[in-house]
Amino acid sequence: MKPLAPGLGYVDLQFLGFPHVIATAVLSHAGGVALVDPGPSSTWPTLKKTLADAGLGIGDVRTILLTHIHLDHAGATGTIVGENPAIEVCVHERGAPHMIAPEKLLASATRLYGADMDRLWGRFDPVPSRNIRVLSGGEQLDVAGRRLEVAYTPGHASHHVSYLDRDTRLAFVGDTGGIRRPDGYIIPPTPPPDIDLEVWRDSIARLRAWKPADVFVTHFGPWREPDAHFDALLTALAHVGDVVRASLEEPGSDEAHARAFQEQMERELVRAVPDANRPSYEAAGRFDLSWAGLARYWRKKP
Ligand SMILES: [Zn+2]
Numbered sequence: 001m002k003p004l005a006p007g008l009g010y011v012d013l014q015f016l017g018f019p020h021v022i023a024t025a026v027l028s029h030a031g032g033v034a035l036v037d038p039g040p041s042s043t044w045p046t047l048k049k050t051l052a053d054a055g056l057g058i059g060d061v062r063t064i065l066l067t068h069i070h071l072d073h074a075g076a077t078g079t080i081v082g083e084n085p086a087i088e089v090c091v092h093e094r095g096a097p098h099m100i101a102p103e104k105l106l107a108s109a110t111r112l113y114g115a116d117m118d119r120l121w122g123r124f125d126p127v128p129s130r131n132i133r134v135l136s137g138g139e140q141l142d143v144a145g146r147r148l149e150v151a152y153t154p155g156h157a158s159h160h161v162s163y164l165d166r167d168t169r170l171a172f173v174g175d176t177g178g179i180r181r182p183d184g185y186i187i188p189p190t191p192p193p194d195i196d197l198e199v200w201r202d203s204i205a206r207l208r209a210w211k212p213a214d215v216f217v218t219h220f221g222p223w224r225e226p227d228a229h230f231d232a233l234l235t236a237l238a239h240v241g242d243v244v245r246a247s248l249e250e251p252g253s254d255e256a257h258a259r260a261f262q263e264q265m266e267r268e269l270v271r272a273v274p275d276a277n278r279p280s281y282e283a284a285g286r287f288d289l290s291w292a293g294l295a296r297y298w299r300k301k302p
Helices: 041-053 077-083 096-100 103-121 197-209 226-248 254-272 275-284 287-300
Strands: 002-005 008-012 023-029 032-036 061-065 088-092 132-135 140-143 146-152 161-165 170-174 214-217 221-224
Touching (some): 041 103, 088 096, 096 132, 146 197, 197 226, 214 226, 221 226, 226 254, 226 287, 254 287
Parallel strands (some): 061 088, 088 132
Antiparallel strands (some): 002 008, 023 032, 146 161
């Protein structure tokens, strides 16, 4: 576990064996432990072992805070609750029904990932409704000895929330904060079906209004200077949005456009990050899916 502040740390889930792909934040206190986005069940053994090495057992976990329900963030939740039925799971009201009855969520993910579902994410167990605490944004939560504020931050997902720790002013911003690995390069994750660039920009403004000292992104880790981070994210969002919108005005099939977008993003990645870091981007980021999410957004827009 890597330390962030007293009682606050994070775990690299080593997704598919790669570093810096998925991070789970851990809030610990004598009164119990909270996990922010426990990740998929394929990496639950890694998370569980890392917690155990830090002296934390499954019985110490009281709360799971979900930023959103995508499998790379929330897939292990039902499995963990199965091991400790006393855990409370905090999730936005639009995401909660899919944690209780995940069939639609899994069908939607299967359309994106096909035969790769199990290798990537592992099983997804439903969460009993009695374990769910529904959020809508604006709440104050007392967890793991801390006071957290909740904000509704859609754009990447229509049910995305973020959490601010009042003491440290660290903001857990999930995927609304983009993908940014230790090399500093920012990519916005834009898979179907919920991408909405306008509401995403509004969410970034809402996060900035918190005046966080640091932001913590799931992919991957803590960043100082939130203003510079959000400026770079807005630039990257505008860039990918423009590239996809322009592609829709060109002749050619969706498959060809998605492939061309993927090739352009890979060329930009080659220029921006050291070779050794590229597999971590490619392990989680499917650029063809990012094209599809933005294409869906532009086609729906009146
Ligand atoms: Zn994600």
